[in-house]
Amino acid sequence: MTDTTQDSTNGADADGTARTGSAPTRRSLIGWGGAGLALGAAAAGGAVAMTRAGNDVDPVGADTGAAVPFHGPHQAGIATAVQDRLHFAAFDVKTDDRDAFVQLLKDWTQAAARMTAGHAVGEGAYGGLAEAPPDDTGEALGLKPSRLTLTIGFGPSLFAKFGLADRRPEALVDLPAFSGDNLDKARSDGDLCIQACADDPQVAVHAIRNLARIGFGKVAIRWSQLGFGKTSSTTPDAQTPRNLMGFKDGTRNIAGTETERLKKFVWADAKDNDGKAAWMTGGSYLVARRIRMNIETWDRTSLQEQEDVFGRDKGEGAPVGKAKEHDKPFLKAMKPDAHVRLAHPDSNGGVTILRRGYSFTDGTDGLGRLEAGLFFLAYQRDVRKGFIPLQRSLSRSDALNEYIQHVSSAVFAVPPGVRDKDDWWGRALFSKEV
Amino acid sequence: MRAVRLSVVTAAATAAALAAVTGCTQKSDAKNGDAIQVTAADSKCETSTKTVPAGQVTLKIENKGSQATEVEIVFPDDRIVSEKENIGPGTKYTLTAEVKAGSYEIACRPGMKGHGVRQKLTVTGGKVAKRDPRLDKAVASYREWAQSEADSTIPKVKTFADAVKAGDLEAAKKAYAPSRVGWESTEPIAESFGDIDPKTDTRADGLEKGQKWTGWHALEKALWADKKIGDEQKALAGQLVTDLTDWQKRVGKAEITPTSMANGAKELLDEVASGKVTGEEERYSHTDLSDFKANVDGAQKAYELLKPVASENDAALTAELDKQFAAVNKLLDTYRTDKTSDGFVSYDKVGEADRKGLLDAVNALAEPLSKLAAAVVK
Secondary structure (H helix, E strand, C coil), rough: CCCCCCHHHHHHHHHCCCCCCCCCCCCCCCCCCCCCCHHHHHHHHHHHHCCCCCCHHHCCCCCCCCCCCCCCCCCCCCCCCCCEEEEEEEEEEEECCCCHHHHHHHHHHHHHHHHHHCCCCCCCCCCCCCCCCCCCCCCCCCCCCCEECCCCCCCHHHHHHCCCHCCCCCCCCCCCCCCCCCHHHHCCCCCCCEEEEECHHHHHHHHHHHHHHHHCCEEEEEEEEEEEEEEECCCCCCCCCEECCCCCCCCCCCCCCCCCHHHHHHCCCCCCCHHHHHHHHCEEEEEEEEEEEEEEEHHCCCCHHHHHHHHHHCCCCCCCCCCCCCCCHHHHHHHCCCHHHHHHHHHCCCCCEEEEEEEEEEEEECCCCCEEEEEEEEEEECHHHCCHHHHHHHHHHHHHCCCCCCCEEEEEEECCCEEECCCCCCCCCCCCCC | CCCCCCCCCCCHHHHHHHHHCCCCCCCCCCCCCCCCEEEEEECCEEECCCEEEEEEEEEEEECCCHHHHHHEEECCCCCEEEEEEEEECCCCCEEEECCCEEEEEEEEECCCCCCEEEEEEEEEECCCCCCCCCCCCCCCCHHHHHHHHHHHHHHHHHHHHHHHHHHCCHHHHHHHHHHHHHHHHHHHHHHHHHHCHHCCCCCHCCCCCCCCCHHHHHHHHHHHCCCCCCCHHHHHHHHHHHHHHHHHHCCCCCCCCHHHHHHHHHHHHHHHHHCCCCCCCCCCCCCHHHHHHHHHHHHHHHHEEEEEEEHHHHHHHHHHHHHHHHHHHHHHCCCCCCCCCCCCCCCCHHHHHHHHHHHHHHHHHHHHHHHHHHHHHC
């Protein structure tokens, strides 16, 4: 499952007939990671292309050590060029004191602003009073900012606390059960989440570790997931990353420069939710799914079947019958249950999400199988018009389902960005005025 | 393991040393003026002065040697006043300690071994750091309390040992957990002695090669896993009483400082987080929650005694600690077998989700508790 194809988005592309090859080729990303599907879509391509002004031109991100601005109308870590590593943590709230929780959000915001700029938390990791543990844990000393982004989200269960019930956006729905789900409750849901992405894994882990430490007594980590190897990109890139099945997937993700598509499919608008969740304006909705791959059985599947399952060739990543990865797919040439075909926007009424998933390998399980797969992350303006219809279609028919299983699930309302140094994560939600 | 600051320090042996150290503090930004420059190398240890006034003494250490070194301020008989281990080649470190008047040596130990190279240091008259009399009182009260815990433990240990010697499996099992409470509540003191803890409280996984397994946990395994009492167990029970009587006699002489009390409280919570919550401590008897409660009680005792001073320095911290101690105790109460009993449910009956709830509560307490020592000395 999973995947969406992103490509679709602009209808135009989609129909465009032969855009294939045209200049802009950018691979958009796909990712099956996105949900897998994207692949197919790839074709859409044409349109998007863009190179972002400035440093986005380099697909890898010109300087992987640089700092990403923390303040802005949207939180960084969504449309931001995808970094190489992930540490994603979900938290449960452990206090019923609203003031204490708000203070935590302020403390977290301050720490996040420092860490994303490449600074240590608080008074630093050394040099303080010898009797006290240092404020910062120290393992990121000497490392570059590594494009660290920290992105907070609020889960449905948070709105049952602190008198927030009437502020829950309608778009923040509880996900329905999908066919084939085998969800572990202990690794699902959460009152809050923080997504830490960075090019250096130690920088991402340091960020979550220090935020968790600041949170003791107010929140406790419920579960967390490490990811390596991005499976999607929000930078029109030369390479569509491959997932652990060895395929390029999700070639036509929304790029960080595509203002119109972001506005249409990713950022919440003041008018959304009948205007009753204005505090979410500029925010987005995140779906996180841990998708385990049956790596060993997949690896003994014939090449022909693997390619049929995806609807692409393994080497180039071209859709069935086409020559290049970004050629527009001819969906009818694919098997009816091919992943690309089912995930393509054309098969889903234009449904488009922004994928930001990562591969994961948590060692092996008790049976010696690789505990590996895709940690799927997708941002959208409304889950009811994004992940849900897409996954409904995929969970029903995708040929890939024989090789994957969704084992955890969570959904979060990701508030708008922190505007300046006086602003803090969630201010609009916890303040009377938006 | 050795730390820069000894936490509840080794008792009798170090008693004198402790007297010299009053909550030694170290800061990296010591004033240059009165600091002693210490230049350590592979075969030398140069100091910029041989005489300093009593009070806060600062060593600005630079390792110009080719290997890591360790620098200490020591009494002539080698007892350590303060030290810094593992100063790498080419690095600098500032060590600060409160030192009373007297004769000392500064020792540089290249490779962190051997006698090292030494220089005399004379600390003259002058001001001696004065401690808040309320902290002296806190230490005295804590020592008294620790002694009373030890005193009341001995009869309980004898009850346990007698049951073992009588071959009464059920009575021995019943007396096991209560015999450990006083020990667990004052454990940092016992551990500071160094030689008693390995004899009485070693777990199967803590045995070193060739070490004979003695103490509570060897008996725990016999009672719960092997379900039999033989001559060997009867001998172990007698040995346990002997070793703990030794402990009881030494507790009163333990040298304790306000800092070591605060750090000891935090260490008790560390014990809970790493040994009790996981069920490793009492893996056969599953009486972990009894130990857990004793650890928390011991930490709370030290905290309550330090609170008058700590609350003046950091009222927000003590308010948080009050709240989190209450939360942990309230949560533990839900695991009592009945409201009036000292007994707790068997830990093997506590599921993963509940264990996480216990650990969350311990973390919520231990994090602010780690800041207590600073609030006491600041």
